[in-house]
Amino acid sequence: MPSTLGYALLGLLARRPRTGYELSRAMREPVGFFWTARHSQIYPELAKLEDAGLIGGKVEHGPGPRENRRYSIRAAGRRALAQWAASSTPPEPSRSVELLKIYSLWLADPAGARDILREQREQHRATLERYDALAAEFADAGPLEPGSADFLDAASVQRGRSVERAVVDWFDWLLGELG
């Protein structure tokens, strides 16, 4: 049974074969919207997935001192991933340092509090703009088949957009209340 990171990597490899490096870039942007990992975690995890027979790697020789490997998902990996994807997820406790700080912001001086709230709002606005840009790209590419991998990519972006929109609006309200 792979770890959550293992399933994240399988999810990427189910779309197309990739090298470790390509996977570590993908864990920043597309999948990085809901799961992230550094290369120091990815390479050992790929070795485990290969040992378990869920993926297979072919040696290529690129730049750098070591040989690099391009991994593909195997039938067993696809089966394991499909089963996991359709299993239920218990409610996830949210962890937000940002909200935790705001919870104690009544102790700080009002001017400093406003500054920090404005800064956090701008951060979320930037994230929202990133999602908007991605959503526009999907819209340009034409209609997508519901239930396809591309459709779910676009749907994930839509969820990010909606949530960030809600958060930015909340900051606007909060800053309005504080005058």
Next chain:
Amino acid sequence: MPSTLGYALLGLLARRPRTGYELSRAMREPVGFFWTARHSQIYPELAKLEDAGLIGGKVEHGPGPRENRRYSIRAAGRRALAQWAASSTPPEPSRSVELLKIYSLWLADPAGARDILREQREQHRATLERYDALAAEFADAGPLEPGSADFLDAASVQRGRSVERAVVDWFDWLLGELG
């Protein structure tokens, strides 16, 4: 410098003194909305905060084999917390097993996919209702002073509400698209 959990505990103790057990309950509900911890993490952290002089504990004798202690925040703890609260937070990578599963849901059979999406939607709907109930309680209690601790409690609930509302709406849209 306390850990994030340390600041979470200071945030609770800045409102009123509590015992370790009361803190561990609070890390489920009020603060649990944005930070959680088990008692196995809380008791050692309280010892560290006391060693650092940020909180002080008075022995009480309640039930059970051991003596219990009620902790209060000290002036140094309040200063450290106020400073931390007004410091900026870098963008936080989101981690959602739920979204990660949906990302690979195109591999599962459509009927099973719909079932799991409906189940997750109901989970979020239940969370939303919990936030709605809390928001109603705050509304009944009358108007709150902007910038007070109570006001920020209510504001946190509002944020949870808005975000969960957006997520539930997204599930409705997604299930509609999938027919």
Next chain:
DNA sequence: TCTTCCATGTAACGCGTTACATGATTTT
């Protein structure tokens, strides 16, 4: 009598981050 709640602690383990390490190719 059994279960739940009150109440506090330690130990083992796994995941994730940071840092260490190496070196070629491409861009500024």
Next chain:
DNA sequence: AAAATCATGTAACGCGTTACATGGAAGA
């Protein structure tokens, strides 16, 4: 010439979860 990017790996450390351990009081 320097910096960024491509490319892959290991090691140390800290945080968080699960499990182990103990025992009184209250309610079903």
